[in-house]
Amino acid sequence: MSGTGSTVSGRWVATCARGLEEILLGELRALDVADAGVDVGGVRFRGDFAAGMRANWRLRSANRVLLELASWPAPDDEALYAGARTLDHPWLTPDRTFAIHATSSRSQVRDTRWVALKVKDGLVDGQRERFGRRASVERDWPDLALRVRLHGDRATLLLDTSGEPLDRRGYRTETTTAPLREQVAAAAILASGWDGRGPVVDPMCGSGTLLAEAAAIALGLPPNRLREVWAFEQLPGFDPAVFARLRAEPIPTPGPDVELWGVDREPSAIAAATRNLEAAGLHGRARLAVGDGFAFAPPPGPGLLAVNPPWGQRLTDTDIAAWRRLGDLLKQRYRGWKAVVLAGGEGLGKHLGLRPARRLPVRSGPLDARILLFDLW
Structure with missing residues (x-):
C-alpha cells in the first residue's frame, strides 16, 4: 500500500459469506477494479481509495471492504509479535484508538484471542519506541478497526473501511423469525x-x-444508500x-x-x-x-x-x-x-x-x- 487518504492505492479485500465469492467477483469486475481474484470468504482486488469507497457504496453481496496495511512472515507467536512491532504505517499513530479482531487458519497459532493480543502488544511496543507513547484500545468505536488474518505462516493486517457490516442496509426496521441476511x-x-x-x-x-x-x-x-456513517x-x-x-x-x-x-x-x-x-x-x-x-x-x-x-x-x-x-x-x-x-x-x-x-x-x-x-x- 502507498499514499495517504484519497491518494492511497494498494490491496483490498471484500469479504462475503462462504459460497458467495463468485457472485462478489462478478460485482467487482463490473466495477472495473484491477486484479480481482477469489479467496475463501472474499475477493481481493487492487485500487485507489476511491475504488474502496465505491466498493462500499455499490457491492450488494459483500460483508465488509478491508484495506491491507501490512503483511509479514509469522510461523509462531514470537514472529507474529516481532512483525507487528516493526510496523511503521502513517495511520498507526498514538493519536488514533484501535481494536483488533483476529482469524487463524492452517497456522500453529490457533487461538484467535492470542493472535490479537500478540499483534496488539507488538503494535503498542513499537509505538512506545518511536513516539514515547502508545495508542489506546477502544473496543466499541475505535478510530481504526483492525483485522489480523493469520493464514499458514503469514500474517496480514487489514483495516475495516466499512464500519457497520454492509448487510445492515438501514431499511429493515422490523424482522420476523429467522430473517434472511x-x-x-x-x-x-x-x-x-x-x-x-x-x-x-x-x-x-x-x-x-x-x-x-x-x-x-x-x-x-x-444497496447502502440509507447509510449515514x-x-x-x-x-x-x-x-x-x-x-x-x-x-x-x-x-x-x-x-x-x-x-x-x-x-x-x-x-x-x-x-x-x-x-x-x-x-x-x-x-x-x-x-x-x-x-x-x-x-x-x-x-x-x-x-x-x-x-x-x-x-x-x-x-x-x-x-x-x-x-x-x-x-x-x-x-x-x-x-x-x-x-x-x-x-x-x-x-x-x-x-x-x-x-x-x-x-x-x-x-x-x-x-x-x-x-x-x-x-x-
Whole structure:
C-alpha cells in the first residue's frame, strides 16, 4: 500500500459469506477494479481509495471492504509479535484508538484471542519506541478497526473501511423469525440471471428482504444508500467531494417499472414487510397481502419468483409436505419464470421435485444453506 487518504492505492479485500465469492467477483469486475481474484470468504482486488469507497457504496453481496496495511512472515507467536512491532504505517499513530479482531487458519497459532493480543502488544511496543507513547484500545468505536488474518505462516493486517457490516442496509426496521441476511438475498437475486424485467413475487415474503433486494437491483439503487456513517470517512485525507462524485455515478437500471408482490400467512410479517419497504422507499411499488402463497394467482409474467421457505435443523413432516407443494406451485403457475429458492442442507431441495439449473452452497450464520436456481420451462 502507498499514499495517504484519497491518494492511497494498494490491496483490498471484500469479504462475503462462504459460497458467495463468485457472485462478489462478478460485482467487482463490473466495477472495473484491477486484479480481482477469489479467496475463501472474499475477493481481493487492487485500487485507489476511491475504488474502496465505491466498493462500499455499490457491492450488494459483500460483508465488509478491508484495506491491507501490512503483511509479514509469522510461523509462531514470537514472529507474529516481532512483525507487528516493526510496523511503521502513517495511520498507526498514538493519536488514533484501535481494536483488533483476529482469524487463524492452517497456522500453529490457533487461538484467535492470542493472535490479537500478540499483534496488539507488538503494535503498542513499537509505538512506545518511536513516539514515547502508545495508542489506546477502544473496543466499541475505535478510530481504526483492525483485522489480523493469520493464514499458514503469514500474517496480514487489514483495516475495516466499512464500519457497520454492509448487510445492515438501514431499511429493515422490523424482522420476523429467522430473517434472511440482506447480502445473501441480494446474491441469490444476482445469481438467478434475472434481467430485471417483469414482476417479482415472494409467496412467503416474511419481512420483505428478497423483495427489497430485487427491487434495488432492478432500479439501480445503491444497496447502502440509507447509510449515514462510514469508517473510511474518519481516515486521513478522506475527500468528501470524491465520495459525492462516486455516489452520483450512474448504476444500470434494468427494470425501472418493476412491481413487487408479497404474500404471507402471518399478519405480523406483512406489517413488518410494509414498514421495511416503506423505509427502503419501495412501498409504492409493492402489493402485499395476508394470505396463502399456494393460493396466490401471480401477475402476468414472466418475472422472478424468490422465496425463502421454512428450513432449519429440524423440519417436520408438515414442512416437507409444504416443500412438495411449493414444487408443484412452481411447475403449475410460474412457467417461463426464473425462480430462486433458499434451502438448507444438501437434500432438502429434492422435495421440490425439480432439478435446479444451479446450486450455490452458502454458509448463512450457523447453518449451511443452498441457493437453488431454476428456469421454469
